[in-house]
Amino acid sequence: xxxxxxxxxxxxxxxxxxxxxxxxxxxxxxxxxxxxxxxxxxxxxxxxxxxxxxxxxxxxxxxxxxxxxxxxxxxxxxxxxxxxxxxxxxxxxxxxxxxxxxxxxxxxxxxxxxxxxxxxxxxxxx
Numbered sequence: 528x529x530x531x532x533x534x535x536x537x538x539x540x541x542x543x544x545x546x547x548x549x550x551x552x553x554x555x556x557x558x559x560x561x562x563x564x565x566x567x568x569x570x571x572x573x574x575x576x577x578x579x580x581x582x583x584x585x586x587x588x589x590x591x592x593x594x595x596x597x598x599x600x601x602x603x604x605x606x607x608x609x610x611x612x613x614x615x616x617x618x619x620x621x622x623x624x625x626x627x628x629x630x631x632x633x634x635x636x637x638x639x640x641x642x643x644x645x646x647x648x649x650x651x652x653x
Contacts, residue, residue: 528553528563530580532637533628535644536587538651543644544587548595551581555599556606568631574612575619578602580628 531539531547539547550566554577560570569577585595598604603611627633644651 528565529640529643530566530569530629530632532632532640533580533583534632534637535640535651536583537590539587539644540649540651541591543649544584544591545593547584548581548588551577551584552599552606555581555604556609559605559609568629572629573616573619575602575616576628578612578616583628 528550530550531543536544536547554566554569555574559574581599585599588595602616603614605611641651
């Protein structure tokens, strides 16, 4: 389980961008709040951040010709088996247009993600 650094999303290979979508869906759904060392920081923030991060993933998927289920564009949606988040979630505001969605996704995390990709045999040059 990993959320890739948001600056790398447009460079991720097919398997990683589709995996990122599945990860976001799982975290928004029944995985919300379930401990996992790689993504625990997600739960220290509002769910709004996860929804916004997922929106970046969904837009990248669309750019590549994928057609994600439209329900995922609704901020309250959490999957078929989860109760929706409250509607006030959509109106939460926490960042400027230039800020990182997750402050944990700093330069060191970006480099960690690039190294993780290299170990998988994926070399990208963002």
